[in-house]
Amino acid sequence: MAKTTKSKTTQSKTSRPKSARPSRPAAKKPAAKRRGTAPRPAAAAADSSTLERIARALEGISAHLAGTSAQPAAATLASAEAFIWHPEGRLAPVPKVSRVELDLLQGIDRMRDTLIDNTERFATGLPANNALLWGARGMGKSSLVKAAHAHVNARPDVAGTLKLIEIHREDIESLPALMTLLRESDDRFIVFCDDLSFDGNDASYKSLKAVLEGGIEGRPDNVILYATSNRRHLLAREMVENERSTAINPGEAVEEKVSLSDRFGLWLGFHKCSQDEFLTMVRGYCDHYGIRVDDEQLEREALEWSTTRGSRSGRVAWQFVQDLAGRMKVRLGGK
Incomplete structure (x- = not known):
């Protein structure tokens, strides 16, 4: 048993190289960049745009709390005849109002x-x-x-x-x-x-x-x-x-x-309109937009339309006229 142990020890010593020196610590390699850490141009632009929107919103809220507008009121009000009010203190001009004559x-x-x-x-x-x-x-x-x-x-x-x-x-x-x-x-x-x-x-x-x-x-x-x-x-x-x-x-x-x-x-x-008032609305739209149709046919189709909608109103009359104009290939002005 002693001989065996000694031979193993001798073998272990002779297996080392004679010229072995203390190894220097390996030079650190540059850390590999993680994927996605480098800012991409599109992402940076999006972040910048988001920050700008946040800044504008904060300015608007501050102006609202102070009771003032975030933009010159006189210049804005001169730009249109109609506007939408936004609670952050901004008036948005409406170039063309959706209205009925x-x-x-x-x-x-x-x-x-x-x-x-x-x-x-x-x-x-x-x-x-x-x-x-x-x-x-x-x-x-x-x-x-x-x-x-x-x-x-x-x-x-x-x-x-x-x-x-x-x-x-x-x-x-x-x-x-x-x-x-x-x-x-x-x-x-x-x-x-x-x-x-x-x-x-x-x-x-x-x-x-x-x-x-x-x-x-x-x-x-x-x-x-x-x-x-x-x-x-x-x-x-x-x-x-x-x-x-x-x-x-x-x-x-x-x-x-x-x-x-x-x-x-x-x-x-x-209040809800009568049948005669409903038909008057329909005829008024047809005359205004030049929709030519037999009066008996117009009355029959208009009443059928109102029955399927379950109501008679100016809105229902206009919806019928839109459908009628589409079927007759008539354009309703700028609408």
């Missing part, structure tokens, strides 16, 4: 005349009321607001100084900032909100109330508010019931419901 709005003569009279008084510096256009869907509430603006703005004594600004329902909380922006302008403004109503726990209606009347600053003299809604009272029933359950005096909840609509001095109700 005033003469084509049939079956709403009383509402049309009342709103035009109110708009003319406001545009010429006379007292006028905020207007709430409420009622049946598709009966021309929004179309009337846009048509009335165009009609009054074409008057020689107004000459394009009446601006139309649309604010979306979800941006109502930024309405005070918009009022601050418009207050110092020499122009006059219709601030228009389409399909206005409030549901659930939405408390933004309080901003609307303060702007219309009751706030310290109130509504600027050069601004009027036109709103459309399917409801006569803008607050949903469940909102009023919630207020009633927590109010010391339950009658206060009902007053809250009515008081918001009361801020609009002019109420214009739109």
